[in-house]
Amino acid sequence: MRMGEGVEWGLHCCLALAWLEDEAPIPTGKLAELFELPPVYLKKRLQDLVRAGILASVPGVKGGFRLARAPERITLLDVVAAIEGRDEAFRCNEIRRRGAGAEEPAGTFAKPCGVVIAMRRAELAWRRELAAQTLADLMREAAPSAPGRTRRHYARLTG
Amino acid sequence: MRMGEGVEWGLHCCLALAWLEDEAPIPTGKLAELFELPPVYLKKRLQDLVRAGILASVPGVKGGFRLARAPERITLLDVVAAIEGRDEAFRCNEIRRRGAGAEEPAGTFAKPCGVVIAMRRAELAWRRELAAQTLADLMREAAPSAPGRTRRHYARLTG
DNA sequence: GACTCTTTACTCGGATAGACGGTGTCCGAGTTTTGGTGG
DNA sequence: CCACCAAAACTCGGACACCGTCTATCCGAGTAAAGAGTC
Numbered sequence: 001m002r003m004g005e006g007v008e009w010g011l012h013c014c015l016a017l018a019w020l021e022d023e024a025p026i027p028t029g030k031l032a033e034l035f036e037l038p039p040v041y042l043k044k045r046l047q048d049l050v051r052a053g054i055l056a057s058v059p060g061v062k063g064g065f066r067l068a069r070a071p072e073r074i075t076l077l078d079v080v081a082a083i084e085g086r087d088e089a090f091r092c093n094e095i096r097r098r099g100a101g102a103e104e105p106a107g108t109f110a111k112p113c114g115v116v117i118a119m120r121r122a123e124l125a126w127r128r129e130l131a132a133q134t135l136a137d138l139m140r141e142a143a144p145s146a147p148g149r150t151r152r153h154y155a156r157l158t159g
Numbered sequence: 160m161r162m163g164e165g166v167e168w169g170l171h172c173c174l175a176l177a178w179l180e181d182e183a184p185i186p187t188g189k190l191a192e193l194f195e196l197p198p199v200y201l202k203k204r205l206q207d208l209v210r211a212g213i214l215a216s217v218p219g220v221k222g223g224f225r226l227a228r229a230p231e232r233i234t235l236l237d238v239v240a241a242i243e244g245r246d247e248a249f250r251c252n253e254i255r256r257r258g259a260g261a262e263e264p265a266g267t268f269a270k271p272c273g274v275v276i277a278m279r280r281a282e283l284a285w286r287r288e289l290a291a292q293t294l295a296d297l298m299r300e301a302a303p304s305a306p307g308r309t310r311r312h313y314a315r316l317t318g
Numbered sequence: 319g320a321c322t323c324t325t326t327a328c329t330c331g332g333a334t335a336g337a338c339g340g341t342g343t344c345c346g347a348g349t350t351t352t353g354g355t356g357g
Numbered sequence: 358c359c360a361c362c363a364a365a366a367c368t369c370g371g372a373c374a375c376c377g378t379c380t381a382t383c384c385g386a387g388t389a390a391a392g393a394g395t396c
C-alpha cells in the first residue's frame with residue numbers, strides 16, 4: 001500500500017502559500033522552483049486542491065494560487081482526500097459469496113463480513129487522526145525561522 | 160491509495176483454515192476453489208504468510224497449509240504487514256531540503272518536518288487498530304453457521 | 319514380510335508476461351492584464 | 358486624452374507517453390507419501 005507523492009507536495013505547497021499569504025497569488029512555476037518539483041505535474045495536483053475548495057486559482061497575468069480559506073479550517077484529511085481520492089484503501093470484493101458461498105440462500109450474507117468491518121474501523125481511526133490536525137497546527141509546530149526563510153527565497157525567485 | 164486484493168484473500172483464507180483446523184493441511188487448490196481465486200497467485204500470497212510465520216506449509220503429497228499458531232495470537236496487522244509490506248504508506252522525500260532549502264546551513268532541518276510527524280501519527284493509529292483485532296475476534300463475530308458451512312463445502316470438494 | 323527404489327503429487331522459489339495506476343509532458347481553449355493604436 | 362483592439366502571460370482541461378507496481382502464469386528444484394520390486 002502506497003500513498004502518492006502528490007500528498008507531500010500538496011501539504012508543503014499549502015504551507016508555503018500560508019507563509020506567502022500577502023504575496024498571493026503565487027504562480028505554479030515559482031511554487032515548483034521552491035521545492036524543485038516538475039511544474040506541469042505539480043499544477044495537476046494543485047488543481048485537485050482547487051476542485052476540493054482548498055485553494056483558489058486566479059487566471060491571467062500575475063495569476064496563480066492562494067489558500068481559499070483560513071489555515072485553521074484546512075485539515076490534513078482535506079488535503080489527502082483531495083489529492084489521493086476519497087474511497088477506502090481496502091476494497092471488499094465479497095469473495096465470501098463466490099465459489100462455495102455462491103449456492104447459499106439469499107440473506108446468508110446480509111451482514112457485512114467481519115473483515116470489512118475491521119478494516120473500515122482501522123481506516124476510520126486513520127482519517128480521524130488526519131482530520132484532527134489543521135494546516136494552522138503544522139504552521140505552529142514548524143521552526144520559527146520557516147516563514148522568513150520562505151519569504152526570502154520567494155523574493156529571490158521574483159527578483 | 161489502494162490496498163492489494165491479497166489482503167482480503169489472506170484474511171478469508173486464514174478464517175477458512177481456522178474452521179478447517181482438523182482437516183489440515185489444506186492444499187492451495189482447494190483453498191482457491193472455496194473462493195474462486197486464481198490458484199497460483201493465491202499461493203504466492205500464502206507463501207508471504209508462511210514467511211511471516213502466520214501459516215505453516217507442509218510439502219509432499221497430502222501437503223498444504225495450516226495456521227502456524229492459535230487464532231488468538233494472529234492479529235490483523237500481522238496478516239496485512241505480511242502481505243502488503245511493512246513500510247509506511249506515506250514516504251517522506253524531504254522536499255523541504257531541495258530547491259530553496261538546499262543552501263541552508265546543515266542543522267536547519269535537524270528535526271523531522273511536521274508533515275511527516277502528522278502522517279506517521281495517523282498511520283500509527285491505523286496500525287494500532289489493526290493490531291487490536293485478532294483472527295479469533297473475527298471468528299467470534301462471524302455468523303454461527305460459518306464453521307459448519309465451510310466444513311460442508313470443503314468436504315464436497317474432496318469427495 | 320521387511321526393506322529399498324521409483325513414481326507421484328505436492329510445495330517452494332524464481333523468472334516472466336500483461337494490466338493498471340501513478341508520474342510526467344504537451345497542447346489547445348479560455349481569461350485577464352499589458353501595451354499599442356486610432357479617433 | 359480616451360476608447361478600442363491586439364499581444365502576452367497565465368490557468369484550465371484534456372490527451373498522450375512512460376514507468377513501476379500489482380496481477381497472473383509458468384517452470385525447475387526439492388520433498389514426502391504411495392506403490393513396485395527385491396531379498
